[in-house]
Amino acid sequence: MLITDTRIIRDDPQHPTVEFVSETGAIASVRFQVPAAANDKRIITAARALLGEFARSRRQETLLLPEESVRARESARQSGDTEVLEEELEEGLEDSFPASDPVSATVSTTARAPLRR
Numbered sequence: 001m002l003i004t005d006t007r008i009i010r011d012d013p014q015h016p017t018v019e020f021v022s023e024t025g026a027i028a029s030v031r032f033q034v035p036a037a038a039n040d041k042r043i044i045t046a047a048r049a050l051l052g053e054f055a056r057s058r059r060q061e062t063l064l065l066p067e068e069s070v071r072a073r074e075s076a077r078q079s080g081d082t083e084v085l086e087e088e089l090e091e092g093l094e095d096s097f098p099a100s101d102p103v104s105a106t107v108s109t110t111a112r113a114p115l116r117r
Contacts, residue, residue, distance in 0.1 A: 018047035
């Protein structure tokens with residue numbers, strides 16, 4: 001199942017609801033408390049992580065689903081999907097930018113006596 005749309009509903013600014021819409025129209029909603037300064041990208045990332053943790057902890061509820069829909073998918077690394085790997089790398093870099101210790105250029109010189117002719 002692929003996620004085709006992601007929505008943030010802000011009925012309560014401190015408890016937004018993130019909706020993940022699948023290609024079949026199924027909707028998974030995650031509602032949780034976030035810091036006031038959280039941006040949309042951070043809210044969606046946190047909702048994905050929370051939904052993933054919940055899915056891993058509730059394996060017994062998947063017994064109601066057909067076996068083919070429960071079967072694990074290969075990760076991008078396992079399937080060799082370089083496009084997804086590049087996208088994940090870009091997201092990770094964007095989340096960590098600017099770094100706490102940015103790179104700076106420095107030049108070292110040593111003092112010396114003037115040249116004599």
